[in-house]
Amino acid sequence: MTRAGCAAATLIVTALATFAGASPAAAAATEAAEPGPVVVVGMTGLRWEDVGALTTPALWDLSRTGSVGTVAARSLNPFACPADGWLALSAGARAADLAAERYGDCRTLREPGADALVPGWADYVQSALEEDYDANLGVLGDAVAAGGVTATGIGAGAAIALADSGGRAVGVHQRRPFAVADLETAVRTALGTSALVVVDVGTVRDPGELTVDRVPSGLDADGDGQPDPGATPTLEPGESDDADLTAPDAVTEPTRSDQVRAVDARIAAVLDAVDRSGQDATVLVASLADSGTQPHLQLAAATGPSAVEGGAPFEQTLLESRSTRQPGYLMTTDLTPTILSALGIRDSAPEGVLVGSPVTTTAGPELASGRVAAMIDQDRHARAVRPLVGPFFTLLIAVNLVLYALVTLGLNGAVLANLSTGLNRVLPGRAGRAVARSLTSRPGVVLAGLRVAGVAVASIPVATFLANLTPWWRVQPPSYALTGLILAWIAVITGLALLPPWKSWLLGPVGVVAAVTAGVVAVDIGTGGRLQISALMGVQPLVGARFYGFNNQAFALFAAATLLLAVAVANSLVKRGRRARAVAVVAAIGIIATALDGLPGLGSDFGGPPALVPGFAVLGLLAAGVRLTWWRVLAVLSAGAAVVISFAVLDWLRPVDSRTHLGRFVQTVLDGGLVPVLTRKASQNVDILFGNPLTLLAIAGVALVVLVLGRPLRTLASAPDGGPFGWLSAGAPLTQLGTDAPMLRPGLTALAITLGIGFALNDSGVVIPAVGIAVVVPLLVAACAAWMLRVRPTR
Structure with missing residues (x-):
């Protein structure tokens, strides 16, 4: 009802109350119900x-x-x-x-x-x-x-x-x-x-940021940047009609x-x-x-x-x-x-x-001073993290690239042999032989260090969220405090992952880091998403985009972590022949992850469920020993689409002001606005693909997985002595890795499906494979190092 209608209704009710002898108090109560301006x-x-x-x-x-x-x-x-x-x-x-x-x-x-x-x-x-x-x-x-x-x-x-x-x-x-x-x-x-x-x-x-005049629309038909003859802009009192409309206001600032x-x-x-x-x-x-x-x-x-x-x-x-x-x-x-x-x-x-x-x-806060201080603190936090986001991702890319280079080149036996020969020529006598011998004489130490490095690098993303548990932005300079907190959390997570109970488990460190990452993100989302606000890999309030649920980076971390957790838990079950239990574990983790990601009011993620459902479905099928066919792949893709449509329609059925962006998207489709939305998402993906440093991480990770672990792996797998990496595996063939970790390859397949679909369906989608790879590849390196340590003979 409009205010005019409310006013008329109030007058009628008041008149009827007076005619019927209603008490003045009742009439006053009726009048008080009239909303103010x-x-x-x-x-x-x-x-x-x-x-x-x-x-x-x-x-x-x-x-x-x-x-x-x-x-x-x-x-x-x-x-x-x-x-x-x-x-x-x-x-x-x-x-x-x-x-x-x-x-x-x-x-x-x-x-x-x-x-x-x-x-x-x-x-x-x-x-x-x-x-x-x-x-x-x-x-x-x-x-x-x-x-x-x-x-x-x-x-x-x-x-x-x-x-x-x-x-x-x-x-x-x-x-x-x-x-x-x-x-x-x-x-x-x-x-x-x-x-x-x-x-x-x-x-x-701000000083030096005074606004400037522009020729008002409709007064510059000839497009020369000046008002047309006879057209006079509206002037403020005290202004001259011959003012320069292209210069800053000519007043003392x-x-x-x-x-x-x-x-x-x-x-x-x-x-x-x-x-x-x-x-x-x-x-x-x-x-x-x-x-x-x-x-x-x-x-x-x-x-x-x-x-x-x-x-x-x-x-x-x-x-x-x-x-x-x-x-x-x-x-x-x-x-x-x-x-x-x-x-x-x-x-x-x-x-x-x-x-x-x-x-x-x-x-x-109960006190007004506390409430205002909290608002000032929000702005301080947002401004403190803003200049650190770019350097952080650059550093994250650099750390991952160093790890990739160490694995592909630094530990390649052929490369090390050539390096040893060169050192022997450059350094005379015992010095040359000592340096050359030190490169390959302690494979166990190298592998242990590689496992620690892989776990530590994979812990960086979740450590950036945990750092927000402490108000680092109140310390000067805040970058030092944030760096110290992130390093401390990396040390805690790495130490936890390498504790004896699961250190000896082949995929134990992988499972622990994945569980911590998925658990932190899940608990944060379930409790309102406070840790994501102004985190390095979280929500940036100054951007004014998403404040709750799963943004692209949180989804990438959560998707990669939950799939790796399912792989780690199901691996031992499949190895013991308990495929039915393995499928049940994968299904349980997948259902919980999809519900948390897609339900309105929790994750409220439109592009997440159609990526998670196929990934977990494929992982479940491969855990059951079922061969993938095109019909089965199409079925799991359709299931993902059905899940997200169901979430969106349920959200759309709620009152307008209670809807999340899932329900608003349904309304957009009904109003015929689907094409502009898809165009905007595609445009943003293209812009970021060619203008974001995360693209480097995505390309490097894909190159490692496809080239380093693809074609070379097929060649190395046929080598009975482990090929160029035989000095690390004590001559054990790499085919044994597939036997000891039967869920590793299915896990990589499921991850590729989920991250690929996430990239295709989301705006800024390149962030999804890039962030996912930042967790997956280091943990894959740690798993390979752990396997080589297991197959080496004990002394």
Whole structure:
């Protein structure tokens, strides 16, 4: 029911109650049930670290009485410009201005003219059409108009937020007054006539990052970058009509603290107007964009009644939404459904266009200072990990490549023989012979070291998650603390994997590392995914993508670990001829892994189940000794598709605001949006395939598995003395490895299927085989070293 309908219903009920002699208390209760207005206070570039008792008294008081959170303001670009944030509010989806000629330049927002047309709207529409996110600009304005809600916008950003699909601000639009007292008066007046009031209280920019003017759309038909003759852009008071529209604002640049104080004063005016209006208004305060090219988590706060029916009021709690499912984290796309829900016109927006969920509350620290400190800590954590992600993956690639080179070249008998000959020639006498002898005289020590190295390298990914158990980002410099924690966890996991109970088990170290990796990821996902937030291989809040469930990297680790765990457990059963039990173990692990990965509210992973089900099905068939045929392969692929479709349909049947991206994908398909989604995923895969360092790891790993363990393995397997690696295996033929570990080759087949399908079905899919290989290949090296140690004669 719209607010107008609610008001009419209230009047009728009150009149009937009076006519029937109802008590004044009952009438008052009925009147109290009438929802208050919604006030949206928007700005850009403001963070919780800017807030102080003396510098920002309004925000300081709001943090003590209301609910607080942070906003991931990421748009289509690495950073969000002011226009991007207001456009996201308009569309309820990611949107952005057209890219500027110079990186980092953001458009100065201008007030609409007499025709209420938002300056630059044609550029915004063009940008939305060129991107693959299908943003529908004007969703909020159209829904407000369709729902019969009276609205008032104050300021240039508010005009963008309340614009309809044609770019004209709905309701009443006012310029933001320069005097704070006048702003308070304007808001109080608006609250007397409007159910929705949106106020743009200003922009905070970093030093050297002032916004720049652009020629408003529609005033430059000839495309020369200057207004057409006779076309006059809308000017702010005090501006000249001969201003250079391509240069930064010709004013003395204010300090950041000056800008923050000005914004806080305007927020105080709006809050005072709400208080003096006497209405029980829901007030949403949010910073919608970054203050420069370095992204941050932005400030968010709310006060008043909940935006959802039956929800707790916004007071002394943390904010969250079902889009993030993380205490204190919001996205700009959550604000639009919050406004519509608070107004009671959620159904006025077309189904499927809103990607966010209404903002709600969750428990947080008891003291207000603790809640604000937690929000500052979230931003500090996100910023601390951001510059470390690239170097970490580069190092991970380098470590894996060194391990690959050591196995393929450093331990090859023929290569070592040539090296020994060369050393004998270079180093005279005993020195040359001693060095040459040391290379091959201690194969047991070499193999033991190789096993440790393989286990340690495979432990790196899960160690990056466990490092988040300790607040390393609070230490200076944080990179040192994080490095120390990761090394400590690697040592713990490696030591655990090489303990006597399973050290003597051929695939024991493999099983332990796989169990730890799968267990850590599973427990984290099951408890809300806290360890993934701002982890090196986890979720990056500043990117504003997925905050819960399985992202691509977590899925790759989990898929590889669960398959290797199944291989390790089933291997001994198959070797003893207990194939039925081996199949049961594989099936049990596969069912649990698939359910955790795909169920809405847990893993919520669309591309995971169709990759996991075929992998575990093939592994189960091979464990049972069943030969693979094309019909059987097709059957397991179909089973994977059926599972993910079932999960998605079940999610789609839930209420709109409770759906995960599984249910939203079903709605997208029903709305005819399947092709753009597939196009976007394919485009992202191609871009990353040729522009991401993880590609090097994937290529190196595939080359090792296919070339080093493929064709050479067939040649070496026929050698009765082990070929170039015979000095390590004491002459044992490599065919014996297949006998001692009968599930190893089926496991590699299942892994190839799962990682391959994962690559094909997911955006940024190249991450999946790359991360999977970073776990699988080192553990494979460790398993081969353990086997050679077993077959060597004891002395």
